[in-house]
Every structure is written in structure tokens, then in C-alpha cells.
Amino acid sequence: MNALIKSATIVDSKSDFHNETVDILIEKGRISKISKDLDNPNNYQEIALDNLHVSQGWFDSSVSFGEPGYEERETIANGLKTAGHSGFTAVGLNANSRPVIDSYADIAFVKSKAANNAVSLYPIGALTQLSEGEDLAELYDMSNAGAVAFYDYQYPISNPNLMKIALQYASNFDGLICSFPQESRISGLGVVNEHINSTKLGLKGNPALAEELQIARDLFILEYTEGKLHIPTLSTAKSVELIRAAKAKNLNVTCSVAIHNLSFTDDVLHDFDTHYKVLPPLRTQKDCEALIEGLKDGTIDMVTTDHNPIDIEHKKIEFDFALNGTIGLESAFGALQNIFTTKKTIALLTQGKARFGVKTASINEGELADITLFNPDKSYNFSQADISSRSKNSMFLGSALKGVAYGVIANDKMVLK
Structure with missing residues (x-):
């Protein structure tokens, strides 16, 4: 060209x-x-x-495109086109599909669908078979096929021993383990942040404690195993404190925050608009401010759109039953610039590359x-x-x-x- x-x-x-x-x-x-x-x-x-x-190409570490299995939500071809229009030259693709991307063949499939594209696709393989949290998936084989990390998208690993084994095993080939920060027995059936608004609206609450307990557990396991961990989509002020303390101990941990968790609080839920139903849920102004400060001081390593297309049949229904997720690629740059300078925005959109093995090239x-x-x-x-x-x-x-x-x-x- x-x-x-x-x-x-x-x-x-x-x-x-x-x-x-x-x-x-x-x-x-x-x-x-x-x-x-x-x-x-x-x-x-x-x-x-x-x-x-112009800047170096932007990278998003957490996107979902649906294919295979949910092509009505998004295809890989149109998803990459959308990413390109939105300024991203590389994306990390979650195993948020049916079948779940949990084998060498699955990684090879999505890479083949993305071949010869301006936007590079970096597959993130499932951490456990079928993302069911029971047995580790074929991590080494998927790594050889091109997987850059391993993550059961928005499914927490409840078994601490499984997380320990995953971190130890992946260390043999410098594999990056991602752990969704939620203790499900605490979050229960919660659909919004457990706080004043959940009580006012009569919606089941998902407390900040659920996120913070899981992060604390994973950081203890990380310290024990000396592994390599990424915690996606922090949403609470205490979570930022936990990561800050872990980095002070030189643990090999990185983390991200979804852009919408910087931009909105649970105050927007008064109309029960399911566009605002996401996981982790929108939290409080105090949490937003702590997350922004975490980005400014480097505690939080990167931002993500956590782009998750959901078809209208699963979104435009009663709040309790609507699926979690918002798209975010197209709005990412403009939303970040409402908060940060252009220089900082560009840094946030590019500095996650090294952690996920994404190539970089200066201008x-x-x-x-x-x-x-x-x-x-x-x-x-x-x-x-x-x-x-x-x-x-x-x-x-x-x-x-x-x-x-x-x-x-x-x-x-x-x-x-």
C-alpha cells in the first residue's frame, strides 16, 4: 500500500x-x-x-465479536472493520463465543477469519475447558497456535487451587493468566452495584466486596506462585488500592478498567435502561474518581472498551433478565478525551501492547x-x-x-x- x-x-x-x-x-x-x-x-x-x-496504532485488550456462534451479534470481519474505523490497529479477542475458544483448532480458526486485515486480531483462549471453571483448557497448545492470554470471559474462577495451578503451569511458557474479579458467592444474583440506588430501584445488588475479595485472593496466589497475572476491568476504589499495594511488592500483575466505568455511575440507572447493564456494574462517583487517579499514577495499566455486542432480543427486555454488555469501540476515543488530555488518551490506548505481546512501531x-x-x-x-x-x-x-x-x-x- x-x-x-x-x-x-x-x-x-x-x-x-x-x-x-x-x-x-x-x-x-x-x-x-x-x-x-x-x-x-x-x-x-x-x-x-x-x-x-496521527499516533501509533491503538490496542484494545478486551473485545468480543460473537463469531463463532453469535454471528447475529457481530462477525469477526465486521468487528475488525469497526475496530479500524474506531482507530484500533489491534484487538484482543475474548473467548466469548459458542463454541468457546479453548483449543488449538479454535485459535487457528479465528486467526484465519482475521487474516489479511488492516486490524490485527490477537486471540485470548479460554482458561478452562468450555469456560466452565472445572479443568484447565489446552493452554500450551493454544499458546503455540497464537493465543496471547487465557481468560474465561466474565466467568470467575471459584476454585483457588485451579488458579494456583494455572499460574504455575503457564509460567513454563510465559503465559498470561487473566482472572475476572468477582467472588460469585458474594455477588449472588446481583445485577447492579449494591448501594443506595439498588435499594431505591429494588434491584439486586452486586457489592464492591465481591470484586475486592477475589482480587485479594488472586494476589495472594500470585505471590505464592510467582506467576504472571492480568486482572481485567477493575471497578472499585478498594480494588485500585489492592493493585497499588501488590505493585509495591513487585508482583507480576497488570490490570485494566473499562472506559464506561470511568464515564458513568449507577446514578444513570433510574430509567432501568439496559444499555447500562454491564459486568462489573457501574459503581459510585468515588469509585470513578479512584479509577481515574489509578490511571494517572500508573496503578492501572490500560483501558479497554470491553466491547461486547448484544442483540436486541437479549437487551431490550426486563432489566433482571437482560444480558450484560455494551459496545464501546466507536465511542472510546471521544469518551476518554472527556476525561484526559490527548497525550494521556493516546498513552492509555497504546501502553497495553507489551503485556499482550502486540507488536509496536514508532512513527x-x-x-x-x-x-x-x-x-x-x-x-x-x-x-x-x-x-x-x-x-x-x-x-x-x-x-x-x-x-x-x-x-x-x-x-x-x-x-x-
């Missing part, structure tokens, strides 16, 4: 041209020249967009082009017209956002809106 990007401001601290507005010449998928006012003698496609900025001459194109200043109200996903279950509908992605250039391909 050949292209000439005109008048783009580079946001990449590892680039020799950081904060400069330049032209970028890409030939055969590689950056061949960066300078001001480059000529285009070979008549390559020129990309000139309003207030154009410098000679590097492969792995670039996100965006306008950080456009303000707009997020609507269904902004959604590329098959499912439309976004809790950001109607929200005022700041910043839009134009698309990506990666893997010798280009995806633009």
Missing part, C-alpha cells in the same frame, strides 16, 4: 517528529519519508483530513506503518449514525464526546471511514 499523508501532527513520544506537523510518505506499507511539504511524483493516494493527527522513517489517524478536537453527540457494529447496545448513545478517529493504516492496508 502506498499513500502520502498530508499535514499530520504526530503524537508519538518515540518519534523523531513528535508534536510536529509533517507529511508522511508510506510505500509498500513502510514509512519511507517524513518531512514538510513532500512531493508526490508517483501519484500515490493523498490523505488530507481536517485537523489530522519514524524505515518503520512499518502502524498508524491511527484522528481529529482530537471535534465535539459531537454520539448517535446510532456513529455505530459500525451490527449490535447497537451502546451506553454512550446521546453522550457529548470530544474527538473522532478517521481510521488506520496497518499491515500494508488502510481502513478509513
Whole structure:
């Protein structure tokens, strides 16, 4: 792929041209020249967009696309297209499908479905067979097939010995174990945060204690095994404190937070709108503030959209019975920029790569082009017209956002809106 990007401001601290507005010449998928006012003698496609900025390609460590089994919610092909339109050049695909992705063949299948795409798909294999929490899945085989981590998506591992064995076994091949932070015997049938609003609304509560107990348990096991652990989607202030203390002890742990848990509290639940039904649930303002502070001081390593398309039949029903989940790829950049500076937003969208073994490339001459194109200043109200996903279950509908992605250039391909 050949292209000439005109008048783009580079946001990449590892680039020799950081904060400069330049032209970028890409030939055969590689950056061949960066300078001001480059000529285009070979008549390559020129990309000139309003207030154009570029950065290293963004990465999301937790997305679900449905396929195989839930193609009515989302397919891999359209999911990757949506990710590209939203500025992501790489995504970690959860084993949130039927059949569950828990074998070498399953990993090979999803990789084949994603082949020859601008957006790279990094499969996350199930930690246990069928994600049932009973027996470990084929972790080593899946690693050889290309799995970058192992996670029973939103299913907690109740057996502490199983978690111990998983961390010990995966250490033999530097495998990354992910553990969903919820003690199910405490959370019970809770569907929202256990607090004042759950009582007012008459909805069963899922207390912060359920998350914090599970995290505390896993950190004790991690310290014992000296393994490698990632805890996805923190949602409480105490959880941040637990991770901060673990990192002070130099435990090999990372964590993420879902962008919607930074943006909304359980105060939005008064209309019983199932768009806001997610797991972990939306918490309090105090929790939001602690999560944001955790990102600022580096306690929390990365953000995720936790993108989870749900079909209307399973979303537009009584709150107790609706499935958890919101899509989030399309709104991610604009939502983060409501909270952080552009520089910090870009850092949050790129710094999770190393943990999941995702390739990185700075915006410098000679590097492969792995670039996100965006306008950080456009303000707009997020609507269904902004959604590329098959499912439309976004809790950001109607929200005022700041910043839009134009698309990506990666893997010798280009995806633009």
C-alpha cells in the first residue's frame, strides 16, 4: 500500500517528529519519508483530513465479536472493520463465543477469519475447558497456535487451587493468566452495584466486596506462585488500592478498567435502561474518581472498551433478565478525551501492547506503518449514525464526546471511514 499523508501532527513520544506537523510518505506499507511539504511524483493516494493527527496504532485488550456462534451479534470481519474505523490497529479477542475458544483448532480458526486485515486480531483462549471453571483448557497448545492470554470471559474462577495451578503451569511458557474479579458467592444474583440506588430501584445488588475479595485472593496466589497475572476491568476504589499495594511488592500483575466505568455511575440507572447493564456494574462517583487517579499514577495499566455486542432480543427486555454488555469501540476515543488530555488518551490506548505481546512501531522513517489517524478536537453527540457494529447496545448513545478517529493504516492496508 502506498499513500502520502498530508499535514499530520504526530503524537508519538518515540518519534523523531513528535508534536510536529509533517507529511508522511508510506510505500509498500513502510514509512519511507517524513518531512514538510513532500512531493508526490508517483501519484500515490493523498490523505488530507481536517485537523489530522496521527499516533501509533491503538490496542484494545478486551473485545468480543460473537463469531463463532453469535454471528447475529457481530462477525469477526465486521468487528475488525469497526475496530479500524474506531482507530484500533489491534484487538484482543475474548473467548466469548459458542463454541468457546479453548483449543488449538479454535485459535487457528479465528486467526484465519482475521487474516489479511488492516486490524490485527490477537486471540485470548479460554482458561478452562468450555469456560466452565472445572479443568484447565489446552493452554500450551493454544499458546503455540497464537493465543496471547487465557481468560474465561466474565466467568470467575471459584476454585483457588485451579488458579494456583494455572499460574504455575503457564509460567513454563510465559503465559498470561487473566482472572475476572468477582467472588460469585458474594455477588449472588446481583445485577447492579449494591448501594443506595439498588435499594431505591429494588434491584439486586452486586457489592464492591465481591470484586475486592477475589482480587485479594488472586494476589495472594500470585505471590505464592510467582506467576504472571492480568486482572481485567477493575471497578472499585478498594480494588485500585489492592493493585497499588501488590505493585509495591513487585508482583507480576497488570490490570485494566473499562472506559464506561470511568464515564458513568449507577446514578444513570433510574430509567432501568439496559444499555447500562454491564459486568462489573457501574459503581459510585468515588469509585470513578479512584479509577481515574489509578490511571494517572500508573496503578492501572490500560483501558479497554470491553466491547461486547448484544442483540436486541437479549437487551431490550426486563432489566433482571437482560444480558450484560455494551459496545464501546466507536465511542472510546471521544469518551476518554472527556476525561484526559490527548497525550494521556493516546498513552492509555497504546501502553497495553507489551503485556499482550502486540507488536509496536514508532512513527519514524524505515518503520512499518502502524498508524491511527484522528481529529482530537471535534465535539459531537454520539448517535446510532456513529455505530459500525451490527449490535447497537451502546451506553454512550446521546453522550457529548470530544474527538473522532478517521481510521488506520496497518499491515500494508488502510481502513478509513
